[in-house]
Amino acid sequence: MRRTILTALALTSTLAALGLPAGAGEELPLERIKLPPGFTIDVYASGLEDARSMALAPSGVLFVGTRREGKVYAVVDTNGDHRADEIHTIATGLDMPNGVAFRDGSLYVAERGRISRYDGIEKRLDDPPAPVVVKGDLPSESHHGWRYLRFGPDGLLYFSVGAPCNVCQTDDRHAAIFRIEPDGSGMETVARGVRNSVGFDWHPGTKELWFTDNGRDLLGDDAPPDELDHVTTLGQHFGFPYCHGGDLPDPEFGHERPCAGFVPPVQKLDPHVAALGMRFYTGSMFPSRYRNQIFIAEHGSWNRSEEVGYRVTLVTLDASGRPSSYETFATGWLSEGRVWGRPVDVQVMPDGALLVSDDRAGAIYRIRYAGGS
Secondary structure, eight states: OEEESOOHHHHHHHHHHTTOOOTTSSOOOGGGOBOOTTEEEEEEEEOOTTOOOEEEOTTSOEEEEOSSSOOEEEEEOSSSSSSOOEEEEEEOSOSOOOEEEEETTEEEEEOSSOEEEEETGGGOSSSOOOOEEEEOOOOOOSTTOOOOEEEOTTSOEEEEEOOSSSSOOOOTTSSEEEEEOTTSOSOEEEEESOSOOOOEEEOTTTOOEEEEEOOOSSSOTTOSEEEEEEOOSTTEEOOTTTEETTTEEOTTTTTTSOGGGSOOOSEEEEETOOEEEEEEOOOSSSOGGGTTOEEEEEOOOSSSSSOOOOEEEEEEEOTTSOEEEEEEEEEOSEETTEEOOOEEEEEEOTTSOEEEEETTTTEEEEEEEOOOO
């Protein structure tokens, strides 16, 4: 099913549902977004209910998964003006199809219990092919049941399986990042002790995996931190459920295994920000200080008396490849005490612009650098 970008009437209804003033009825309130000097933000696509993780095909088609809606979208900029003209709904009725990945003409979609492949999808956006199940025996719990999915530089398909709880001891099928061959065979554990990762990427130089991980809830406003982690050896353990943030023993399970036995985060992120999608910036549009640095979409808190997150942050690395700063890059989706948007994923475009998906406003934004100090 194809449709053009959201009409003014439909967008007005969307704004009303979010508790926002309609204004001219044609734009989300992007004037609330604060960026460093020289950067601007525009709507790339709107009307995508529950827009979550993104995958870009070489043709320029952007595939977008959802969590609650059960849909997968294909977003197309037909005239090259950096704003999508068409939205195709290529799948409906799926079970938490958050994760999407693209390779060799096929779209891979991760649902709660399986990973499927849609072959030749770019030529069949209006008549999608039937999915081929690649791996159909994933855990079925709904708690942290949404998967993140990407192909690594080694050609293998990586996916996450979260813990089926806030905090608990799990079996080897949960709280981990795995990889498989594109046909679903040869499953290996990449990282263990990972509570819930909904974003990972590979360093452009070393090709090593980095990922975000959401800290547990119900330890107060300021603990534990979310994490940015770095895998240097296959199968490393990052602490869950025994240790949080590298140095905070869990009050229930921490006595069983000390924090010293686990890999600490390379960067502690702010508590409860719900750090999700992340990307190393590999484009050339942004100034040099941003190149090969990490952008993170922070979805925002629910378990905190004062809300935090709802922003895109930047982690910069020093010459040795270690994080040297953690700072806000784009903020304003939490404005005047009201949340109107929740960033989920980031995607570097071929021209160097940065896309940001938003499952609250049902939109994808395009951040570009236009010059300035």
